[in-house]
Amino acid sequence: MKIKYFVITIAILLAVSAVFGAAAFALNLYTGPIIAAKNAGAANDRLNAVMPGGSAYEDITATLSDVPASVVKVNKETNGLGYVIEAQATSQYTGSTPMDIVIGVDATGKICGIELAGHSESLIFGADYPSTYIGKDSALADVGLYAGSTFSSTAFKNAVTEAMGVLISNNLIAAGVKSDAQILEELIPTVAPGYTKLSDATASGNIQKALKAENDTGFAYIMTEGDASYLALVNATGVCKIYDVEANDVTDAHEALVTEAKAHATANQKSYxxxxxxxxxxxxxxxxxxxxxxxxxxxxxxxxxxxxxxxxxxxxxxxxxxxxxxxxxxxxxxxxxxxxxxxxxxxxxxxxxxxxxxxxxxxxxxxxxxxxxxxxxxxxxxxxxxxxxxxxxxxxxxxxxxxxxxxxxxxxx
Amino acid sequence: MDFKIILGIILAGILSNNYALIECLGTGAVLENERSVKRSLALGAGTTVVMLLTTLITWPINKFVLAKYELEYLQTIVFVLVILVIVEAMHLIGRKLLDNYCHAHFVKFAINGAVLGLCIHNTHIDTLGKALVTAFAVGLGFTLTMTLYSKIKYVSVDEDAVPASFRGLPISLLTAGMIVLALLALNFNI
Amino acid sequence: MKKTKTSYLLRGTPSILLVLGAGFVMASSKDIRAAIGMGVAVLLSMLLSSIVVSAIHKIIPNYAKLPVYVLIITGFVTLISMLMQAFVPEVVDMLGVHLAALAVSAVVYRDAEEVADHNGEVKSIEVALVTGVFFTVIMVVCSLIREVLGNATIWGKEIAFLQDYKISGLVSAFGGYLVLAIVLAVINKVTGLHHHDEKEDN
Structure with a gap:
């Protein structure tokens, strides 16, 4: 008898749930699209945050060639205001949760907004570091690394560079022009891999910019002679090398620069x-x-x-x-x-x-x-x-x- | 599964993930509980079994049917249906296991927010094994909480000593609040 | 035991129902928007389920009543939450699982069971309205206290001069118990409706 009650109860329950299931299904035909639209709107909020005046976006990732792994999605603002790239960067610290970076690039190829989301790095960097990228073109002039978080900020910068690179290589924006000084400065990690955490030192004479390696491995100088700019490196033992913008070793041709660089380095080098x-x-x-x-x-x-x-x-x-x-x-x-x-x-x-x-x-x-x-x-x-x-x-x-x-x-x- | 993970989930179920008091799911069932320790434990054990069985059914339903065919809006109604069927089935066969007093209250007691909340939360857990351990842990926490509460409320609290306007529900809430405070202190998360 | 049953039947006054609904009252009183959203959901689900239950209670056999009523309430809660998801998604996000848990909240189904089942439609609609409004008011009062003092915001907007004086404990779970207890005690005091000592019932 009890079993009979149970079966009847279940039968009524199934009937009731069928009625409400059908009602929910019918209601979903109406609310489903509204919810979907709102969710899409929420996704756009993330994009709008870095694209002032942006409203609608089109995912053009599939149409692009040479998209690096760090670039997750490239969105085109449908009114032609520019592009929003969603990128991910990993560094030694990020482990299995990469940094999520959203980069807004306007039609002239300048970064108009950038946000780092969903990672502990955002706590380390704060909003200040990413905001140093705003207004820059792909050359990223004067954008440094974040002191105390070098690995993460390097990964961040590389991700931004790669993201901009996709737009440039697909002819969507023009590449930013780098100044000679910037090219020379970016040469440092290649020619002087031991120099870590460069910080500014006092510049003088032909030295336009003096950089000191924090680990005292040496100095790097951006120097000018005539109209040309050169990179001078002096290591901790006092040996100097000069490079031109094409990264050629031109030490022998610039005795005067060598002397000047050496003098500056000797005065500032800590001797061990x-x-x-x-x-x-x-x-x-x-x-x-x-x-x-x-x-x-x-x-x-x-x-x-x-x-x-x-x-x-x-x-x-x-x-x-x-x-x-x-x-x-x-x-x-x-x-x-x-x-x-x-x-x-x-x-x-x-x-x-x-x-x-x-x-x-x-x-x-x-x-x-x-x-x-x-x-x-x-x-x-x-x-x-x-x-x-x-x-x-x-x-x-x-x-x-x-x-x-x-x-x-x-x-x- | 790693023993550490299991231990972690169980501790969380009792302390930080305490449904009845901290998450406020099924609080009514706890606050209303004025049963003896033995009966509280019996009802709690029954509820824990309901949690395990419903998780065993709702987790696969969600993963392989609702999520797959984008029918998430039916989640609540399907889950409640499953809970009701299981509770009714347990009611049918459970007379011998629970004493008569508890048996009479079982259906009303076991249909509570904690069971449904657990099923919904569990849909975010990646494996059925972890979901089941969570269900067990939450059931354990629920049982302990309601037993502890009724013990404190009806043995330790002297209602005559409470100001008139605080008698009844307010003092019940404060009693439960004290348990919450103790749990939150262990949770480092006030 | 007989007495316990009688005390269930006496639950005409909404304040006693609060024991059963304390969970969602506390869960949804962190933010005034959530409180109002939850209030509307409670009101509507009680109202609609009362109507349906009092219409069909005669054809449902006694032994199946409780589960069937719960499922009917669940159905309405599902429909209401779908509409809320469409029009006030931020409120649904705030309420989270508690909106769904309303379906099995004892306050709603015992109301349906004991009022709609034993009274006519008019009476049950009246009870549903009174209870729903009562719950909404309690939640709004609690949420005002908790949101303003605990989070220094109102309706999600920051209150500038309170920023340095947040009592963040109020938005924690404990704050829910504390505030609800005090609010109810004040109501008891003001209305003179002292709760009778429950021990006498046993």
């Missing part, structure tokens, strides 16, 4: 030599004939010396790469090019991934480098589990020491 020599004496017992060497590499190595222990000659390098913090890495290489000893003032694990402390044997880690040459170095030796940034910095230090060593050996031969 004394401390470094003391450190080397402690690392290699019985070291004699410690002599400073000038380097013509522009990497993270700030100082180099040659030394003798007994009859054997060694070369010691001091690299200031940047991991989670500033690193101080000392690498001693013997004549055959094999690492004899590695030390570091502090492996900076204290803030980054302090978990690394537990499983990490400091002495063993350093000993792991001994005997490696530039040919056998794979980078694996530098890996510290859970401390990616410190590992990467360590790897860079070792590679840079090898590069500087090779340039010394090449120079002597």
């Amino acid at each position: 030599t004394d401390a470094f020599i003391t450190k080397v004496e402690r690392m290699m017992e019985g070291a004699t004939e410690i002599t400073s060497i000038e380097l013509d590499t522009f990497n993270t190595v700030v100082d180099a010396v040659s030394l003798k222990v007994g009859d054997a000659t060694y070369y010691a390098f001091y690299s200031r790469s940047i991991g989670f913090h500033q690193m101080d890495v000392y690498i001693i290489i013997d004549e055959t090019g094999a690492i004899a000893k590695v030390d570091a003032k502090a492996f900076i694990f204290e803030k980054e991934y302090f978990m690394a402390f537990g499983g990490m044997n400091d002495a063993e880690y350093k000993a792991g480098f001994v005997g490696i040459t530039s040919d056998t170095f794979t980078g694996e030796e530098a890996v510290i589990a859970t401390a990616t940034m410190t590992s990467n910095a360590m790897k860079q230090s070792v590679e840079d020491a090898f590069a500087s060593f090779n340039s010394i050996m090449g120079g002597e031969q």
Whole structure:
């Protein structure tokens, strides 16, 4: 009897839900389009926020060629006001949740609005950093990186550049014209990869702009001679190189600029030599004939010396790469090019991934480098589990020491 | 599934994701509860079973039918239908499991906002396994909350000592509010 | 037990229904727009379901009444929330799952069950209206207190001079209990309608 009640109840319930289901279906024919339109409107809000006066958009992503992975969607404002690009950027910090960037580009190719959404970076940057992009064309003149968040702001800038690049390569906007100074400045990471976090220093004379690497690896100068602009680099050991806008090494043709750049650098360069020599004496017992060497590499190595222990000659390098913090890495290489000893003032694990402390044997880690040459170095030796940034910095230090060593050996031969 | 995830979901169900008091779903059922600990536990266990069974049915329905054919607007009515059928079915077979007093109240009790809210929230969870663990955790939290509440309200609170205008619902709310405050304190999220 | 049943039947006064509806009252009183939206939804769903229930209660067998009524209410809540989604989507976003949960809210179905079932249409419409309006007023009063003092906004607009004096606890879950309790106590005091000690019922 009970079962019968149950069955009847279920039957009535099904009947009632069928009635209301049908009513809901009918109502949805009316409300569905309204809701869809409102949702589309909400999506447009995001686009309108970076496109003043924008109203309707058309997704033209599929019609474009060479769309990089960072560009998610390209929307064309239907009244011809410009384009809104939805892009994503990833950096070392972003992990699995990339930064969402919405970039509005007006018809003249200038950025008219930009927003970073949905990522913790928006907390770090605030709205101020993205707003430095507003009004710029694809050349992004005077747009720097965000101090303290270099990796993320680099990723951000690259994403913006790639997004603008899509519009340019598809002939939708004209490319911005870069000034010579800007071209030269953008050359720095290529020719002086060790210079990190450049900050402005006082400019004088022919020096239009002086930039100092925060890790004291050297200086970069934008200089003028006659009508032409040049990039002068001076590394921490006082060696100078001059590049023209085509990135050619024109050092020999510009003696005057070399002298001026060197003078500026010497006056401002922090010298680590004394401390470094003391450190080397402690690392290699019985070291004699410690002599400073000038380097013509522009990497993270700030100082180099040659030394003798007994009859054997060694070369010691001091690299200031940047991991989670500033690193101080000392690498001693013997004549055959094999690492004899590695030390570091502090492996900076204290803030980054302090978990690394537990499983990490400091002495063993350093000993792991001994005997490696530039040919056998794979980078694996530098890996510290859970401390990616410190590992990467360590790897860079070792590679840079090898590069500087090779340039010394090449120079002597 | 990782044990840590399961533990996390269960703790959240009891503390931060507490439906009855913090999310205010099924609060009525809790505030009205003046049953003994044993009966509270029996009804709570019954409700937890309802939550598990409805999740087992509504999660796949949502994923493979409603979301697939863009029928989300039917979600509430379909879910409520499922809840009603399950509650009625449990009522049919549950006489032996619940004592008579609880059995008589079971239908009214088990049809509450917590069960429906859980089904709807669970549609945002990516796997059925996690959804079921969540259902269990929420049921556990619900049971604990209503037992705790009735114990505090009807054993510890002396209504005669309460100002006249605060008697009845206001003091019930404040009592529940104290539990909420304790839960929120554990939630670091006031 | 007999007495408990009797006390259910006595639920003509909306204030006692508040025990059952306390959940959605607190959930929707963080913002005045949500409160009004919820009030309208409660009012309409009670009204429509009362009408339907009093029309069909004679043909529904007793044992099936409760689930069928709940489903009828759910149907109306679904339709109402679809309309709200279309015209006031921001209110629906604020209410979230609580709008759907209204379908199984005891306050609505017990009203349908006990009033519509035992009274004529006119009486049940009257009760639905009174209860709906009462709930709306309570929610609006609570939401005014919570939104203005807790969030320093009104109708979503910032109130400049209150920005530095936000009592953010009021918009938390605890604030809901506190404010509702105080509001009800004040109502009790003002109207002189003291709640009878429930212990006597048992």
